[in-house]
Amino acid sequence: MKRLFNAAAIYTLLGLLSGVFYREFTKANEFPEGAFSQLGLVHTHLLTLGTVVLLIALVIEKTFVVSSSTKLFGAFFWLYNAGLMVTSGLMVWHGTLTVLGKESSAMISGIAGLGHILLTAGLVCFFIALGRAVKSADTTRAQVHAA
Numbered sequence: 001m002k003r004l005f006n007a008a009a010i011y012t013l014l015g016l017l018s019g020v021f022y023r024e025f026t027k028a029n030e031f032p033e034g035a036f037s038q039l040g041l042v043h044t045h046l047l048t049l050g051t052v053v054l055l056i057a058l059v060i061e062k063t064f065v066v067s068s069s070t071k072l073f074g075a076f077f078w079l080y081n082a083g084l085m086v087t088s089g090l091m092v093w094h095g096t097l098t099v100l101g102k103e104s105s106a107m108i109s110g111i112a113g114l115g116h117i118l119l120t121a122g123l124v125c126f127f128i129a130l131g132r133a134v135k136s137a138d139t140t141r142a143q144v145h146a147a
Contacts, residue, residue, distance in 0.1 A: 011050025019043035039095030083118025
């Protein structure tokens with residue numbers, strides 16, 4: 001549970017810092033207000049996918065002990081975090097290029113796609129582990145009621 005809490009706290013910090021970076025970087029480079037850049041999305045992605053999702057996972061862990069599926073839970077944690085870091089990192093890269101008026105490449109989209117694949121794989125591991133934990137909790141409850 002401590003890993004989930006620490007990761008959520010780190011994503012909160014990163015999300016807030018990315019919002020400040022977006023505001024200051026676009027101002028410093030006289031990027032037109034209202035013009036689209038991926039930088040404007042990094043803040044909400046980190047706060048939502050990092051902070052909120054991991055805090056929800058923390059509550060689910062407290063309730064169902066999802067980490068009892070140690071390998072699946074570990075896979076979720078590392079795949080999900082790697083995917084979020086790759087995705088948000090590429091959003092920063094792409095957004096920075098946009099603000100600077102430079103061309104981005106298909107490589108950026110491809111690598112960001114890999115980040116999304118890692119996020120998805122992590123979520124699949126989490127749901128399989130959660131399904132097992134829910135089934136185990138139901139079995140335990142049924143045994144208690146039968147006694």
